[in-house]
Amino acid sequence: MFRRAFWFTAGAAAGVWATTKVNRQLKKLTPESLAAQAADKAIEAGHRLKDFALDVKSGMSQREDELNDALGLHQDPDLPANVTALPGPRRLRAIEQDQNDPTTQFSYNRNEDH
Structure with a gap:
């Protein structure tokens, strides 16, 4: 009797867990959720691009200073x-x-x- 009650409870818990998991995945696939994910990715890519541009600009400035020093060009x-x-x-x-x-x-x- 206890054995049957244990397996019934384990099966019910597994069913609830699986149903919850499936519902979460379905909510992630709604158009609103997909749009929000795409917007987040675009913002993240924009931040990375900005960081890259700032790195390039600082590298260019540093290299220009090195070349000016090497050529003897001063302000x-x-x-x-x-x-x-x-x-x-x-x-x-x-x-x-x-x-x-x-x-x-x-x-x-x-x-x-x-």
Whole structure:
């Protein structure tokens, strides 16, 4: 008698466990759940891509500094902060003219000497 009660209880518990497991899997396969999972994966991929881009940018900056040091190119304090190229003859004439005329504002164009 106890043996039958034990197996009946074990079977009922296994049935409840299996039913719960199947229902959880079915809920994971609903369109809303699949959309949420896809959105989470997209956000995660975006974060990874952003981290990769930041790593590439820092590596580029580091390598540029190494090359500038190797070539002896250093930042000139008279030039704007974002300019690292040496000015050509046209640019030097323009700088001299603009130093005489303080009202003239100019922008540095790297392509004007080429």
